[in-house]
Amino acid sequence: MIDEILPAVVMSAESFGDEPDAWLFPEERTALGEVGEPRRREYTTVRHCARRALGGLGLAPAPLVAGPRGAPRWPEGVVGSMTHCAGYRAAATAHRSDVHTLGIDAEPHAPLPDGVLEYIALPREASEVTRLARHTPAVHWDRLLFCAKEAVYKAWFPATQSWLGFDGAAISLAPDGTLLARVLSPAPSQHVAAPREFAGRWLVRDGLVLACVVSPTLD
Ligand SMILES: CC(C)(COP(=O)(O)OP(=O)(O)OC[C@H]1O[C@@H](n2cnc3c(N)ncnc32)[C@H](O)[C@@H]1OP(=O)(O)O)[C@@H](O)C(=O)NCCC(=O)NCCS
Numbered sequence: 001m002i003d004e005i006l007p008a009v010v011m012s013a014e015s016f017g018d019e020p021d022a023w024l025f026p027e028e029r030t031a032l033g034e035v036g037e038p039r040r041r042e043y044t045t046v047r048h049c050a051r052r053a054l055g056g057l058g059l060a061p062a063p064l065v066a067g068p069r070g071a072p073r074w075p076e077g078v079v080g081s082m083t084h085c086a087g088y089r090a091a092a093t094a095h096r097s098d099v100h101t102l103g104i105d106a107e108p109h110a111p112l113p114d115g116v117l118e119y120i121a122l123p124r125e126a127s128e129v130t131r132l133a134r135h136t137p138a139v140h141w142d143r144l145l146f147c148a149k150e151a152v153y154k155a156w157f158p159a160t161q162s163w164l165g166f167d168g169a170a171i172s173l174a175p176d177g178t179l180l181a182r183v184l185s186p187a188p189s190q191h192v193a194a195p196r197e198f199a200g201r202w203l204v205r206d207g208l209v210l211a212c213v214v215s216p217t218l219d
Helices: 026-032 037-056 116-120 123-135 141-160
Strands: 011-015 078-085 088-095 099-108 169-173 178-183 197-205 208-216
Touching: 011 037, 026 037, 037 078, 037 088, 078 141, 088 099, 088 208, 099 141, 116 123, 116 141, 123 141, 123 169, 141 169, 141 178, 141 197, 141 208, 178 208
Parallel strands: 078 099
Antiparallel strands: 011 088, 078 088, 099 208, 169 178, 178 197, 197 208
16 A cells, blocks of 8 residues: 555555564564563564565665664665554665655544644644645545654654754645645754655555655765
8 A cells, every 4th residue: 555655666565464474683672672562563563564675675684773763774775664553564665876765654544633733733734734624524634744744754864863843844735645845944064965855645545544755866
């Protein structure tokens, strides 16, 4: 399903449950530490997906442990992103020679809890969500906006090693399944090549909302 919204150079894999044959490298087990069973399962299954996606790039399975602020460290020359929510896990990877950075996010397709839209949306985004909801009420546009913002952060952080708040990017959602994110926060000085825009796509299906954003290679 997520492959439908990713460019062809991005390899992906997904799972709608936990996979009994999924396994972890010893360093991943150590990095995970003592956690509850639901966290162990999502962590293991999403890495199983990531290894399938890496296989699509012709790469061998590799340990994927978190670096600074939770961003996974991908093998040399690879960019990628992982997501998990109830009933869904997915990973997407690409060669850095094809894609500068990418982010994916999945959420249950349900309205955001009260008060969250006001917290995450710029005033213009909030009025756009209201307008889109009037036009296409079958989509929970507030949740989609949140999902798109999380995907943007997952692409932004690995490229810049810096925080981006919910007011740090302006998202335009289009009913045709595309989206555009414009970064408003200044680029961190040591990263003059930080992306200023992300093109993305979104999909609502089977009780889930998925979003991806990609920044093309800067070469
Ligand atoms: C990090 C964050 C985006 C994760 O999103 P989430 O919906 O809670 O969780 P998901 O299950 O979809 O994704 C979790 C995965 O994201 C990845 N991730 C975590 N931190 C990350 C980071 N700093 N950069 C990139 N990827 C990250 C990890 O692979 C993680 O899974 P793992 O712990 O099993 O490796 C979210 O918790 C967060 O901090 N958001 C605030 C920042 C933000 O969204 N800004 C908006 C900018 S417009």
